Amino acid sequence: xxxxxxxxxxxxxxxxxxxxxxxxxxxxxxxxxxxxxxxxxxxxxxxxxxxxxxxxxxxxxxxxxxxxxxxxxxxxxxxxxxxxxxxxxxxxxxxxxxxxxxxxxxxxxxxxxxxxxxxxxxxxxxxxxxxxxxxxxxxxxxxxxxxxxxxxxxxxxxxxxxxxxxxxxxxxxxxxxxxxxxxxxxxxxxxxxxxxxxxxxxxxxxxxxxxxxxxxxxxxxxxxxxxxxxxxxxxxxxxxxxxxxxxxxxxxxxxxxxxxxxxxxxxxxxxxxxxxxxxxxxxxxxxxxxxxxxxxxxxxxxxxxxxxxxxxxxxxxxxxxxxxxxxxxxxxxxxxxxxxxxxxxxxxxxxxxxxxxxxxxxxxxxxxxxxxxxxxxxxxxxxxxxxxxxxxxxxxxxxxxxxxxxxxxxxxxx
Amino acid sequence: xxxxxxxxxxxxxxxxxxxxxxxxxxxxxxxxxxxxxxxxxxxxxxxxxxxxxxxxxxxxxxxxxxxxxxxxxxxxxxxxxxxxxxxxxxxxxxxxxxxxxxxxxxxxxxxxxxxxxxxxxxxxxxxxxxxxxxxxxxxxxxxxxxxxxxxxxxxxxxxxxx
Numbered sequence: 001x002x003x004x005x006x007x008x009x010x011x012x013x014x015x016x017x018x019x020x021x022x023x024x025x026x027x028x029x030x031x032x033x034x035x036x037x038x039x040x041x042x043x044x045x046x047x048x049x050x051x052x053x054x055x056x057x058x059x060x061x062x063x064x065x066x067x068x069x070x071x072x073x074x075x076x077x078x079x080x081x082x083x084x085x086x087x088x089x090x091x092x093x094x095x096x097x098x099x100x101x102x103x104x105x106x107x108x109x110x111x112x113x114x115x116x117x118x119x120x121x122x123x124x125x126x127x128x129x130x131x132x133x134x135x136x137x138x139x140x141x142x143x144x145x146x147x148x149x150x151x152x153x154x155x156x157x158x159x160x161x162x163x164x165x166x167x168x169x170x171x172x173x174x175x176x177x178x179x180x181x182x183x184x185x186x187x188x189x190x191x192x193x194x195x196x197x198x199x200x201x202x203x204x205x206x207x208x209x210x211x212x213x214x215x216x217x218x219x220x221x222x223x224x225x226x227x228x229x230x231x232x233x234x235x236x237x238x239x240x241x242x243x244x245x246x247x248x249x250x251x252x253x254x255x256x257x258x259x260x261x262x263x264x265x266x267x268x269x270x271x272x273x274x275x276x277x278x279x280x281x282x283x284x285x286x287x288x289x290x291x292x293x294x295x296x297x298x299x300x301x302x303x304x305x306x307x308x309x310x311x312x313x314x315x316x317x318x319x320x321x322x323x324x325x326x327x328x329x330x331x332x333x334x335x336x337x338x339x340x341x342x343x344x345x346x347x348x349x350x351x352x353x354x355x356x357x358x359x360x361x362x363x364x365x366x367x368x369x370x371x372x373x374x375x376x377x378x379x380x381x382x383x384x385x386x387x388x389x390x391x392x393x394x395x396x397x398x399x400x401x402x403x404x405x406x407x408x409x410x411x412x413x414x
Numbered sequence: 415x416x417x418x419x420x421x422x423x424x425x426x427x428x429x430x431x432x433x434x435x436x437x438x439x440x441x442x443x444x445x446x447x448x449x450x451x452x453x454x455x456x457x458x459x460x461x462x463x464x465x466x467x468x469x470x471x472x473x474x475x476x477x478x479x480x481x482x483x484x485x486x487x488x489x490x491x492x493x494x495x496x497x498x499x500x501x502x503x504x505x506x507x508x509x510x511x512x513x514x515x516x517x518x519x520x521x522x523x524x525x526x527x528x529x530x531x532x533x534x535x536x537x538x539x540x541x542x543x544x545x546x547x548x549x550x551x552x553x554x555x556x557x558x559x560x561x562x563x564x565x566x567x568x569x570x571x572x573x574x575x576x
Contacts, residue, residue, distance in 0.1 A: 049570065
């Protein structure tokens with residue numbers, strides 16, 4: 001019986017020839033990322049409860065300040081200082097204000113075949129490069145930095161066969177929202193969402209990230225693609241080598257198979273307050289919006305910024321609408337600047353934010369008020385996610401968000 | 415081990431932003447945060463929960479972010495366990511690591527009434543209104559973490575701090 005790519009990565013991490021779904025194994029972690037959402041809590045436990053134990057391997061750690069950057073009040077400033085000082089004392093790689101943590105990890109660290117833990121639920125993003133990334137809480141994270149190890153239950157895999165190509169004006173964002181709408185917010189709980197097929201192979205790494213990033217929104221432990229030529233090109237451009245180039249065996253076992261013809265996907269939105277409440281854009285086209293946001297770990301990369309610019313060019317955003325755009329990293333920000341995209345955004349009346357989590361998580365900047373409606377490329381639309389408990393969040397592609405910002409209502413861009 | 419508690423009923427997909435909204439994460443301690451638990455959905459709940467109460471919810475309890483404050487707050491409200499149709503996986507790990515007992519059961523959430531009492535024999539069965547509901551035991555290694563009071567307590571033990 002063959003193994004899936006996920007089982008192969010976990011087998012390597014467990015130092016075994018093979019593992020099977022359902023088994024619990026102790027594994028070595030290749031990389032550990034933590035951001036300012038919870039790192040201060042980990043440091044408190046490290047210092048006060050465990051009395052400053054030895055770190056297993058400081059070179060595996062990456063600390064990234066991206067959730068509340070720049071600090072917006074004395075409390076977050078204190079949390080940042082704690083993180084900054086700890087990183088300096090223990091010689092830990094440290095980034096502040098350079099971009100959204102998962103984007104930085106993709107640009108700087110992730111290698112195919114690695115097992116990566118992040119103290120952030122969207123660590124599942126790294127499967128776009130054929131790594132096994134998964135989110136943990138700060139206690140699991142603390143255990144892993146002190147021991148270099150953790151335990152995992154090997155998950156079952158769901159396979160998504162993607163065929164064909166998107167029609168013009170349809171994006172990976174529409175596909176992943178459609179999939180989550182179909183299988184539900186718990187449709188992949190504890191499982192792996194593996195994406196394959198000619199439609200998957202045709203996607204760029206950035207496009208693959210849009211799918212793997214949202215795997216957790218269906219409850220998955222991770223999302224993953226098998227490394228291929230596009231993976232090799234991305235790594236070469238970043239100057240990195242794969243750890244292991246692994247592929248799923250032809251006789252690997254999947255719990256369930258799903259088939260999606262990309263040419264049949266249509267622009268969709270997820271309605272408040274559930275990520276799996278997905279309907280066509282047309283069904284909500286008269287909903288009045290107050291704010292629009294392009295950014296987060298699901299978006300804000302150069303492709304989305306180019307798409308948004310092509311729609312906003314020569315237009316002004318609607319009176320009464322705020323459009324906030326946060327490029328995913330400073331690398332992306334600079335590229336957008338050089339391509340003239342920022343000029344287009346400013347001409348349209350958008351606010352361009354520094355690279356950070358921004359509006360997506362309802363803190364730091366762009367928080368929405370009572371009764372307000374946000375359309376967003378963010379990851380979640382939970383009740384109160386972006387601000388007041390009686391505000392609403394619709395999730396959509398960057399194209400739909402940009403078009404809606406121009407008309408002031410949720411609407412199509414075609 | 416047997417526990418008895420008063421039931422609070424919640425629905426499906428109780429996410430981490432409902433358990434503790436982002437705006438309160440900057441508060442200094444779990445003690446400060448806990449009065450805002452579940453506030454977007456039921457602002458009165460945190461103030462009404464008594465030690466030993468039991469939360470009964472639908473599917474996908476704890477979905478969303480990896481914020482560990484979510485299970486910590488439920489634990490600090492002294493909820494004795496959460497019974498749900500299913501749990502989101504990061505929340506599940508975080509809860510065990512903080513010594514919060516989670517019980518999966520498909521039937522109870524459909525019949526449980528708020529304010530009634532339920533008795534749970536851990537790993538064996540739950541008894542509610544004269545009916546027994548079978549419960550599967552947690553793996554031994556996870557039960558040990560819960561019994562130790564969480565993963566950090568287990569680590570302290572291992573490192574000779576306790």
